[in-house]
Each structure stands twice: as C-alpha cells, then as structure tokens.
Amino acid sequence: SSKIGEELKNARKEYKVSAQKIGDVxxxxxxxxxxxxxxxxxxxxxxxxxxxxxxxxxxxxxxxxFYINKINEIANGEIEIATYIDENTSILDAFTYDFESDSSQ
Incomplete structure (x- = not known):
C-alpha cells in the first residue's frame, strides 16, 4: 500500500498537481x-x-x-490495472499484459 501510494505521489509531484486539487477533482x-x-x-x-x-x-x-505498469509491478498481483490502448500501445500488448473486463478502456 505504501509503495503504491508513494508512486502516485511521485507522479503527482512530477506533474506539479497539489493533493488539494486532485482531491477536489x-x-x-x-x-x-x-x-x-x-x-x-x-x-x-x-x-x-x-x-x-x-x-x-x-x-x-x-x-x-507508464505509471499503470509501474503500479502493477509494485502490486505484484495484488491488483491489476489495465493499460489504455493508444497509438503507442499495441493491441497484443494490451491483451497479454493486463486486459480486464472491468477496465474503463
């Protein structure tokens, strides 16, 4: 839990978004x-x-x-978040890595 939270915090700080702003949204x-x-x-x-x-x-x-893959790695199977398909993600990669039916893809 703390490692996932730490990764989220690092990502948030990289994009210079305050915890207050993300909380509001x-x-x-x-x-x-x-x-x-x-x-x-x-x-x-x-x-x-x-x-x-x-x-x-x-x-x-x-x-x-990028962050989803890092979090999935940190979680070590505890949670699996599906990646999003865009021009930089092949459909094969999306399906073989972590496709799941409850995703918002």
Missing part, C-alpha cells in the same frame, strides 16, 4: 489523498488509481500506461 479531501500517498489509508481501488492518473497526466494514455 476526485471528490476526496486533501488529507485522504495524502493518507493514500503516505500509506496510512488502504490501497485505493482500480477506479481511483485510473482517475488519479488520468487527471494528473491530462488523459495522456502513454504517460498513464
């Missing part, structure tokens, strides 16, 4: 966002992670996939 308090990022809250669900990354990367699927 996603409907959470700044303290809840900080708790997830610092590992004091439980692992967020796939939808939260996807929306978090979609917002901070401005829906740039290549950048989202």
């Amino acid at each position: 996603l409907g959470y308090s700044q303290s809840h966002i900080s708790g997830i990022e610092n590992g004091t809250k439980i692992i967020p669900n796939k939808n939260f992670i996807t929306n978090y990354l979609k917002f901070i990367t401005n829906s740039n699927f290549s950048k989202m996939n």
